[in-house]
Amino acid sequence: MRFLFSHFFLPDFCVLTFPFTIQNNFARTRIAPTPSGFLHLGNVFSFALTAALARQTNASIFLRIDDLDHERVQPAYLQDIFDTLAFLDIPCDDGPRNVDDFQNHFSQLLREALYHQRLQSLRDQHLLFACNCSRKQLAGHEGYPGTCRHKNLDPDAPDVAWRIVTGDQPVVSFHNIDGSWTTAALPAAMTDFIVRRRDGKAAYQLSSLADDAFYQTDLIVRGQDLLDSTLAQSFLSSLMPDHPLQHVSFFHHPLLLNSEGEKLSKSAGSISIQYLRTRGYSAAAVYDLIAKRIHPDFEAGSWQELAACFFKSHAF
Secondary structure: OEEOOOOOOOOOOOOOOOOOOOOOOOOEEEEOOOOOOOOEHHHHHHHHHHHHHHHHHOOEEEEOOOOOOOOOOOHHHHHHHHHHHHHOOOOOOEOOOOHHHHHHHHOHHHHHHHHHHHHHHHHHOOOEEEEOOOHHHHOOOOOOOOOOOOOOOOOOOOOOEEEEOOOOOOEEEEEEOOOOEEEEEOOHHHOOOEEEOOOOOEOHHHHHHHHHHHOOOOEEEEEHHHHHHHHHHHHHHHOOOOOOOOOOEEEEEOOEEOOOOOEOOOOOOOOEHHHHHHOOOOHHHHHHHHHHHHOOOOOOOOHHHHHHHHHHHOOO
8 A cells, every 4th residue: 555645754753743733723523434334444544633633623523423325334334433443442522432322312314304404495595406317327427417407307206316506616615724725616526416315315415514513513634535525515515504614624634545556445345444353453553554554664553653653744
């Protein structure tokens, strides 16, 4: 594996310093895994950076598990989240403590009324349209080609998705952890993105935004692969009366990549923590494995050391 960044500077010792200025303290950040596969090294790397930034900025860490896509959720994957966090001693200050607690008090299925309330608000503003395009019909298009935008399909008809009207790549801004702003055009891949799926469930961009607003998250740490999602959610937020992401700060970190230069993913069968545990790896050995796949001379035996080495070694 290698890192998205190509130049490394090995720190003499691991002291938690940041190559950027953090202007504010924050109230809450979150770790937000999806139980669609066993957690892998890339997930742990992101969790470590989240925890480090939380402790530096006095933010509490909330465990938010995204389980709305029930077709991909499996009990073993859900239990793996709690097992992995406990095994690696990754702190979570708030949120579910076990599977039963999650299912009874924190599952996204318990907040569907909240999602539909936000969907209805967008619908009342005439910002949505119904779409019955299949994935096969849309294959080969970088973004949505506008097929159903003016068909005036019934939004209450069965088996239709709801899409947000984005227009022609509008300019979107969001706030960074160092106090700066990022301003960029909404990527073509996010043209008229889906906010409600064909099965009637809220889509990821809508549910993620709604959850962060509900749990009063003001610092979001995520990989650079989710930059497009940040832009989509920021655009969505700007259309809502309460503009829930207006005062949220973001940090997008580089990704761990495999030997072929591809990001680690559950669907690609990337090395899972569950696999390593069953083969006798200790938590310290897992952290050291991640550190050495960033750079062969790095050493880390905890999430604190892993994060410290990373932040000391990069100038963003």
